[in-house]
Every structure is written in structure tokens, then in C-alpha cells.
Amino acid sequence: MPSLDPFISRTHIAYFSMEIAVRPEMHTYAGGLGILAGDTARSCADLEIPVVFVTLLSRAGYFRQIIDAEGRQTEEPDWWEPERWCTPLNAMVAVEIERKPVWIRPWLYIHTCPHGHQVPILLLDTDLDQNDRDDRALTHHLYGGDDSYRLKQEIILGIGGIRVLRAFGFDLHTYHLNEGHAALLTLDLLNRWRIPAEDLIAEEPPYDVAEVRARCVFTTHTPVDAGHDRFSYELFERLLPGFVELDVLKSLAGADRLNMTRLALNLAGFVNGVARSHAETTGHMFPGYRIHAITNGVHAETWTHAAFAQLYTRYFPQWRHEPELLVRALQLSDDEVWRCHVSAKGDLVRHVKEATGVALDPHALILGFARRMTGYKRPLLLFEDLDRLIGLTERRPLQVVLAGKAHPQDGDGKDAIRQLHVIARRLQGKVTCVFLPNYDMQVAKMLVAGSDVWLNTPLPPLEASGTSGMKAAFNGVLNLSVLDGWWIEACIEGVTGWSIGHGDDDRRHAADLYDRLDNAVLPLYYEEPARWRTMMKQAIGNIAYYFNSQRMMRRYATEAYLR
Incomplete structure (x- = not known):
């Protein structure tokens, strides 16, 4: 015993x-x-x-x-x-x-x-x-x-x-x-x-x-x-x-x-x-x-998809104990990295279908957003201008997968979840948007590995650190995030991901988010796959090697x- x-x-x-x-x-x-x-x-x-x-x-x-x-x-x-x-x-x-x-x-x-x-x-x-x-x-x-x-x-x-x-x-x-x-x-x-009282000094x-x-x-x-x-x-x-x-x-x-x-x-x-x-x-x-x-x-082995773990073990046998070895990720083959990503993405697509009945297109870009649903995390920022979102998606398909819990006493957070469902129905047939219920460790592992882009939209400076984007990077997933918390230290613009940072209010941040999607993220994914895969390796080599719990x-x- x-x-x-x-x-x-x-x-x-x-x-x-x-x-x-x-x-x-x-x-x-x-x-x-x-x-x-x-x-x-x-x-x-x-x-x-x-x-x-x-x-x-x-x-x-x-x-x-x-x-x-x-x-x-x-x-x-x-x-x-x-x-x-x-x-x-x-x-x-x-x-x-x-x-x-x-x-x-x-x-x-x-x-x-x-x-x-x-x-x-x-x-x-x-x-x-x-x-x-x-x-x-x-x-x-x-x-x-x-x-x-x-x-x-x-x-x-x-x-x-x-x-x-x-x-x-x-x-x-x-x-x-x-x-x-x-x-x-x-x-x-x-x-x-x-x-002891006898040893005390007055006051x-x-x-x-x-x-x-x-x-x-x-x-x-x-x-x-x-x-x-x-x-x-x-x-x-x-x-x-x-x-x-x-x-x-x-x-x-x-x-x-x-x-x-x-x-x-x-x-x-x-x-x-x-x-x-x-x-x-x-x-x-x-x-x-x-x-x-x-x-x-974040813990390297826990948050790395099995396909990537096998790839890392083949090239860097000690990566679990010394994740800093992943700084050599640029040595990895583009095709092998993409094969691992396709495996992780397939797992997410299957889970979404089983959990919600929604069939995602495995060839279209998946944007993941999952965290505690509360005001300063701004879960509605992506949907600030639905016409703009629909317009950019008509040019290049975008799918959104959301998850997160609101504290039982957080009325605003719970209302945000309700609004997300209203928005998803309104976007039906235009932008695929799905909410995964009962967010937990297992759902998180699938989301951070299977998304193509990881979105984080906190109101600065209210994000202490954030770790979900670190987990995404272990799987070659690119971050698109407000410059706050850990991302200030990790973001190399156009190399490890992209920043959202112009302006100081929701409207300006939303406009910058749409600009990034329309002019950088979506064109790169659909029109320059070789550069996208290089960025995936840059994310692994520049983020996973350092932002791990061993260090x-x-x-x-x-x-x-x-x-």
C-alpha cells in the first residue's frame, strides 16, 4: 500500500x-x-x-x-x-x-x-x-x-x-x-x-x-x-x-x-x-x-501531442527532461512537422463532431480560443464587427472553436457564453463557430494541439501570464495574441506568431485583430504553406525550448x- x-x-x-x-x-x-x-x-x-x-x-x-x-x-x-x-x-x-x-x-x-x-x-x-x-x-x-x-x-x-x-x-x-x-x-x-515575553523589546x-x-x-x-x-x-x-x-x-x-x-x-x-x-x-x-x-x-510531455512527442524523441531523445533541446526545431522536416499537425488536428475535428455534431473542414484554418470566461479575457472581441469577420472569411475560410467556464457567480462571464451561442447561430452558414461544453484538461489538450492558430485577447495589463499559448507552441500552433503576460516575452512578429496591440480599447483591438487575420494569418496559411510550416518550427524552437516548467x-x- x-x-x-x-x-x-x-x-x-x-x-x-x-x-x-x-x-x-x-x-x-x-x-x-x-x-x-x-x-x-x-x-x-x-x-x-x-x-x-x-x-x-x-x-x-x-x-x-x-x-x-x-x-x-x-x-x-x-x-x-x-x-x-x-x-x-x-x-x-x-x-x-x-x-x-x-x-x-x-x-x-x-x-x-x-x-x-x-x-x-x-x-x-x-x-x-x-x-x-x-x-x-x-x-x-x-x-x-x-x-x-x-x-x-x-x-x-x-x-x-x-x-x-x-x-x-x-x-x-x-x-x-x-x-x-x-x-x-x-x-x-x-x-x-x-x-518569549522576557526577550521582547518594547513595542x-x-x-x-x-x-x-x-x-x-x-x-x-x-x-x-x-x-x-x-x-x-x-x-x-x-x-x-x-x-x-x-x-x-x-x-x-x-x-x-x-x-x-x-x-x-x-x-x-x-x-x-x-x-x-x-x-x-x-x-x-x-x-x-x-x-x-x-x-x-508548461510541462513538455503532458501538453505535447503523441505524434509530435514521437517526432521529438526521434531527433532529440532527451527533450522531455531538457526541453531546451527543442531550440533545434528548425532541423525538423517540414513534411514531418505537418504530418504531426494533421494528426493532432484530426483528433480535434473528431472530438468536435462527437461533442457537438458540427463537422469541421480539416483543410480550413481552425482558430482556437479557450479559457476562463470572464470580462477581462474579452471572449467577444473576435465578434466585435460581424460584418468584417464574415467578409474576411468569405475570402479565406476560418473556423472558430471556443471553450471555457464562467464562475457560477460571474454574471458577465455567463452572459458572454450565452452571447457566443447567439453569435454562432447568427453566423451559421457563413462562419463555422462552435462552443465545446465542460472545458477540462482533456479538452484543453486537444484544442491546444489541434488548432492552427491560438487566440488570446486579454485587456492589458490584466493577464498575469497565461500558459495555454505555450502549450500550443509545443505542437507547432501559432499564437495570435494581445501583447500582455508571457506573450510580450515570446512574440517575434511574423516569426513565432503575431501580436494584437494597436490602440487601447476594444474597438481598436478588434480592428487590429481583423487586420492581422485578413492581411497576415489567413493569406499565409492558404497561399504560402512552406512559410507557414517554417513558422511552426520557429514557434517550437523559440517558445517551447524556454517556456516550459523544467526551466x-x-x-x-x-x-x-x-x-
Whole structure:
């Protein structure tokens, strides 16, 4: 039976994330944050970095997306069976919430990389006989419920998670917070490093803050103000009465509300954004902090279509461990690269037919767009001027495949999905436009590999990094994106893809998008296939070689973990 024992003595780093995409059958992720955490775990195993991962079990998942005939999204729980993939460990810890113990039991999932190295992933569960009905449900719904439910989840992740690790005997020197959801673990560390009263200097807080900072790494992911969790101090005091001195907490987390990002910023010795531009944006949002930049990456083997993986293995046998070898992609044969792309595109065409009944033309250009459906991602930008879109498509065929979920409480995001369905019906017979429901890891793998062009249209500077376009590049798919996040670093105009960047509003960005499609993308695809295939190889050689999670984790190891 799987056990934690082999990992305890050799593991010195803990990585906390509210969500993690371990495998498609485990519904423990909602989107990019969880996908990144999963790729981090896979690369830690590949590189033998001694990390244990901590997350919530999320039995009911994020949600299963149901789209009705009018394009309206509704949500259902997305239950999965932990016992199929994980092992319950015979240990429990308790966290006092509202003056009563809430018991937590971890489940163990072990990820094994191709050469056999393993990393443990602990999934925290409160669905136990020892808890009352409400507390049993605290680890069911990812990002569900009201503020009270969410703060209780963050108590379980941060405080419960660190106590689970301590109970098993891990000797940890670094705690990596993937976003602010686990920031309360810093308060547990403060209590552990409380200064004896006789050693206190007047006016000094009763904690060794320097010791806590020396142990904590914080990666912030969002430049969107609403994305930073905030809770009232009244709620905090009700759930965790007397856990830390309130005046100390306010000095660390904000005077008016408990800001989890600010708490993490003040108690982490290393803080980073997830792209160079995001680090700058974060510095403007939170002046006075040193924000490093470690640009995200994606796991090479996970996101590369089988046909491309075979091709890379033939020419670059060590590419999985050293994706930087893909810098030699220009050596690849145009015909072989195109054959791999045709295989990936065929898989996507078949899936679209099975899922929606729409038959895509495998010879016509497919534009892919898939991400969380929310305002700043601007999913409707491509459809700003339908007459212009129809006109350019009459000259050269264009097919659009869309996917994405809106948070259940994001009314604007849900309305965007409805509008996309209305637009698709209006375009019927003129522009093929299809929406794939219930976007998940499996759908994402097909879309990023099978599209010809990957579209991203965030409102700058609100894209922290973005990783879907990186995955596309591993499959020779060209990016067409607003210059924001990672794409500022990766875009070589007309070489690795194309930028959308003229103007500063939706109308001007839409006009620039149509210009790029009409004057560069579509003519190149249909009229200069040799140049298109060269660009595919340039995308692999200039993007995949660098924007991967092996490079990302080597940087975390040397810059953040070995301070």
C-alpha cells in the first residue's frame, strides 16, 4: 500500500495550492492556477526536487458545465471517487474553527515520472464521521460557497495543511504559497516562532517575523484587484478567535480587511510574479515590495501531442527532461512537422463532431480560443464587427472553436457564453463557430494541439501570464495574441506568431485583430504553406525550448528555494 514513509526524510519543501490538476479524472482544479500546480508537480518529479504538495480533496470538483439550447450555463457538482486514485492515510489532525475541532484526514496521491522518481501530493479531506454535517462538506466544492465557507477552506489548507505535514514528521525549510489561499499558514508559523515575553523589546511584535520570512515563498498570479481574497476581521475573529493578536494581524494584512495577498507579501522572504510584465504590475499594485519575475512554463510531455512527442524523441531523445533541446526545431522536416499537425488536428475535428455534431473542414484554418470566461479575457472581441469577420472569411475560410467556464457567480462571464451561442447561430452558414461544453484538461489538450492558430485577447495589463499559448507552441500552433503576460516575452512578429496591440480599447483591438487575420494569418496559411510550416518550427524552437516548467522549476530551485 502506498505510504508517505519514503518521502518524509528526503522532502524539505512544501507547495500549497488550493487547486491542482493531477489528472483529468481527479476534479481538483478549476483552471490555470491548478494546471500550473500540476505541471509544477510533474517537473519536480522529473528534476527530483524534494517537494510535497498540499491541496484540498474537492470531492465535488469545481463544477460540471451544462449549456442549454439558448447558451445559458448552469452548474452541477462534478463528483469523483478519491479511492480510485488516492490512498487515505491513517492519521488526522484538528483545527479549531468557531471554537470546535474540525478534523482533517489527508489522502495520498503519488506522481511517478518516466524515470521513476516520485513526489507525494496530499489532498485534505473533512468528510469524516468525527465532523458535523456542515464541516464534512468544507472540502467538497472548489471555490464554492460564501465568505465563511471560503475562509474555512483557507484555514484548512493553510493551517490544517501545515499541521498535517508536521504530524507526519516532515522537516521542512521552505513553504511555497501558490497564490494567497494558503497565506494563513504564515500565522501558524508566527505562533511557532513566538518570542518569549522576557526577550521582547518594547513595542516589538511578539513573533520572530524574520524566521517566518526566511521560510516562505509566495507566487502571486493575478493583477485583477477582485482576484485577491479579502475577509472581514469580524469573520476571522469568529472563526479563529484569539489565534493571533488582531493588531499584529492588521499590521500584516491590512487595516480594514484581511487581505490574503498582503499577508503573504509581508511574511514571505521571496515574492514573485509569473511574467516580467506581471511582476511590474504587481509592484505598482503593492508598492514597497520587491517582486521577482519567474515566468510560468508548461510541462513538455503532458501538453505535447503523441505524434509530435514521437517526432521529438526521434531527433532529440532527451527533450522531455531538457526541453531546451527543442531550440533545434528548425532541423525538423517540414513534411514531418505537418504530418504531426494533421494528426493532432484530426483528433480535434473528431472530438468536435462527437461533442457537438458540427463537422469541421480539416483543410480550413481552425482558430482556437479557450479559457476562463470572464470580462477581462474579452471572449467577444473576435465578434466585435460581424460584418468584417464574415467578409474576411468569405475570402479565406476560418473556423472558430471556443471553450471555457464562467464562475457560477460571474454574471458577465455567463452572459458572454450565452452571447457566443447567439453569435454562432447568427453566423451559421457563413462562419463555422462552435462552443465545446465542460472545458477540462482533456479538452484543453486537444484544442491546444489541434488548432492552427491560438487566440488570446486579454485587456492589458490584466493577464498575469497565461500558459495555454505555450502549450500550443509545443505542437507547432501559432499564437495570435494581445501583447500582455508571457506573450510580450515570446512574440517575434511574423516569426513565432503575431501580436494584437494597436490602440487601447476594444474597438481598436478588434480592428487590429481583423487586420492581422485578413492581411497576415489567413493569406499565409492558404497561399504560402512552406512559410507557414517554417513558422511552426520557429514557434517550437523559440517558445517551447524556454517556456516550459523544467526551466521554471530550475529557477524556483536556485532563486527561491536555496536562499
